[in-house]
Amino acid sequence: xxxxxxxxxxxxxxxxxxxxxxxxxxxxxxxxxxxxxxxxxxxxxxxxxxxxxxxxxxxxxxxxxxxxxxxxxxxxxxxxxxxxxxxxxxxxxxxxxxxxxxxxxxxxxxxxxxxxxxxxxxxxxxxxxxxxxxxxxxxxxxxxxxxxxxxxxxx
Numbered sequence: 423x424x425x426x427x428x429x430x431x432x433x434x435x436x437x438x439x440x441x442x443x444x445x446x447x448x449x450x451x452x453x454x455x456x457x458x459x460x461x462x463x464x465x466x467x468x469x470x471x472x473x474x475x476x477x478x479x480x481x482x483x484x485x486x487x488x489x490x491x492x493x494x495x496x497x498x499x500x501x502x503x504x505x506x507x508x509x510x511x512x513x514x515x516x517x518x519x520x521x522x523x524x525x526x527x528x529x530x531x532x533x534x535x536x537x538x539x540x541x542x543x544x545x546x547x548x549x550x551x552x553x554x555x556x557x558x559x560x561x562x563x564x565x566x567x568x569x570x571x572x573x574x575x576x577x
Contacts, residue, residue, distance in 0.1 A: 467569020
């Protein structure tokens with residue numbers, strides 16, 4: 423009788439340990455499965471900080487296209503901290519703003535990593551999407567800016 427009782431407690435204890443391990447795994451994994459666990463999964467946001475890719479052609483123009491589902495006003499800063507424009511975003515329309523050419527004057531690719539202070543910041547009270555365009559006759563680049571909220575601290 424004593425051996426069957428101790429076997430029961432050993433089996434019960436194993437079950438409890440397995441249940442605790444499963445609970446611990448669930449508590450560690452579930453927050454990562456939600457959209458707030460690792461930032462949002464969208465290109466829509468209220469705050470964007472980005473830089474333009476260098477363009478070796480001398481005739482380039484820089485612009486941003488802003489689109490949103492709600493009427494709002496976006497504030498454009500270049501360099502970050504200096505307001506250069508405010509743009510109305512109207513649902514169903516593309517709002518375009520020119521950015522000074524200096525924002526594309528990076529000394530080199532490695533210079534951009536060292537911080538040329540050429541970041542552009544665009545923010546608004548309501549969510550919107552931001553597309554950066556480096557336009558040239560022979561070599562144009564476009565990019566989708568990712569909102570700061572989606573990047574957490576990975577920018």
